[in-house]
Amino acid sequence: MGSPTAAFAFLVETLFHLYLVVLLLRILLEMVRSDFYNPIVQLLLKATDPLVKPLSKIIPPAGRINLAAIVVLYLIQLLGLILLSLIAGAAIDPVILALIALLRLVRMLLVLYLILILAGVILSWVGQNFRHPIVPLVFQLTDPVLAPIRRVLPPLGGFDLSPLVAIIGIQFLIILLGV
Numbered sequence: 001m002g003s004p005t006a007a008f009a010f011l012v013e014t015l016f017h018l019y020l021v022v023l024l025l026r027i028l029l030e031m032v033r034s035d036f037y038n039p040i041v042q043l044l045l046k047a048t049d050p051l052v053k054p055l056s057k058i059i060p061p062a063g064r065i066n067l068a069a070i071v072v073l074y075l076i077q078l079l080g081l082i083l084l085s086l087i088a089g090a091a092i093d094p095v096i097l098a099l100i101a102l103l104r105l106v107r108m109l110l111v112l113y114l115i116l117i118l119a120g121v122i123l124s125w126v127g128q129n130f131r132h133p134i135v136p137l138v139f140q141l142t143d144p145v146l147a148p149i150r151r152v153l154p155p156l157g158g159f160d161l162s163p164l165v166a167i168i169g170i171q172f173l174i175i176l177l178g179v
Contacts, residue, residue, distance in 0.1 A: 009087045016080035020105075022047050023073045024112060025141075031064045032140045038133045048072075077101040103179040110177075114170045116142050121163045142166075 026044045034041055048069065055068040078101040085092045120142045123135055142163075149162035 005087060009084055012083050012087065013080065016076065016083075017108075019047075020073060020077055020080075020108060021112065023052075023069060023076065024105075024108060026052070027066055027069045027073065028112075028141055029137065030066050030069070032144060033064065034137055034140050038137060040133050040137055051076075073105065074101060077105050100179065103177055107174060107177050107179045110170050110174050113142070113145055114167060114174075117145070117163050117166050117170075120146075124160075 022044055026048045029041055029044065036042070036045070051072045052066070052069045055072060056066070059068040059071060061067055078097060081097050081101050081104075082092060085097065116138055120138050123130070123138060145166055146162045149165050150160065153161055153165060155161075
């Protein structure tokens with residue numbers, strides 16, 4: 001029989017993680033100025049507005065960066081870690097938790113980009129003409145990461161190797177973080 005504590009910790013961590021991904025996607029889509037009439041973007045905005053909008057009145061954006069959403073993202077990550085520490089009965093060191101929260105968010109960003117780049121590669125092979133609203137979002141989100149690599153490494157024989165270089169770099173950073 002499984003541990004109720006472990007099951008509850010899994011549930012809490014999963015729910016927090018899902019909402020953090022939604023918030024992170026919102027931040028990234030605002031940074032790339034994606035189409036806000038896209039139904040996926042509308043869903044992300046509706047899911048995150050209750051927490052982000054009130055704070056947006058206090059913390060203004062910095063250019064394309066929604067600072068209020070970043071603060072909410074960090075606070076939710078921190079709250080999730082505090083809850084998991086309480087569930088596990090572990091001692092809570094606020095400085096360590098604050099640092100772990102930051103490192104976990106960086107890792108989440110890297111993993112999200114890894115998944116988006118892989119999705120973009122698969123879509124470039126089989127589904128560029130798909131009419132699903134997520135397809136342009138994948139390419140809009142990955143272009144800021146892949147474009148600088150494409151400027152340095154042009155297509156070789158018709159093959160774009162920038163996703164491979166980006167994936168290797170992201171994996172290197174994930175391993176380096178060690179979180």
